[in-house]
Amino acid sequence: MKPNSQVGLRIFFAFTLTFGLSSCSRKSEPAPPPAAVVPLSQELTEPVLEILAKADAHDGTVDHVVEDCASCKLHMKGRAEYSATLRGYTLHLCTDRCRQTLANDPEKVLTSLDLE
Numbered sequence: 001m002k003p004n005s006q007v008g009l010r011i012f013f014a015f016t017l018t019f020g021l022s023s024c025s026r027k028s029e030p031a032p033p034p035a036a037v038v039p040l041s042q043e044l045t046e047p048v049l050e051i052l053a054k055a056d057a058h059d060g061t062v063d064h065v066v067e068d069c070a071s072c073k074l075h076m077k078g079r080a081e082y083s084a085t086l087r088g089y090t091l092h093l094c095t096d097r098c099r100q101t102l103a104n105d106p107e108k109v110l111t112s113l114d115l116e
């Protein structure tokens with residue numbers, strides 16, 4: 001999605017919230033898409049890649065999918081709709097906020113995980 005269309009969507013929703021509540025017409029406007037996968041392109045150091053591998057194993061399966069929320073130190077179950085991809089791994093985060101935290105500084109989030 002282009003930035004322009006996102007802004008347009010926001011204006012649309014603001015307009016709908018302000019003026020649209022009184023009309024009950026069921027328009028076929030598409031629902032906002034579920035949070036899409038955020039690709040994280042940051043270069044990671046080798047220790048961080050090891051942490052990623054351990055975080056992958058932490059959920060019980062080594063499948064390059066980290067199913068627990070890294071931003072919550074893997075204490076919360078992540079959700080597929082809040083995914084981020086990082087160096088071949090897919091990380092499930094529990095909320096959009098958690099995903100944003102990870103996106104802002106993946107290295108910091110990953111190095112603060114306490115993995116055995």
Ligand SMILES: [Zn+2]
Nearest residue numbers: 069072094098
């Ligand atoms: Zn979380």
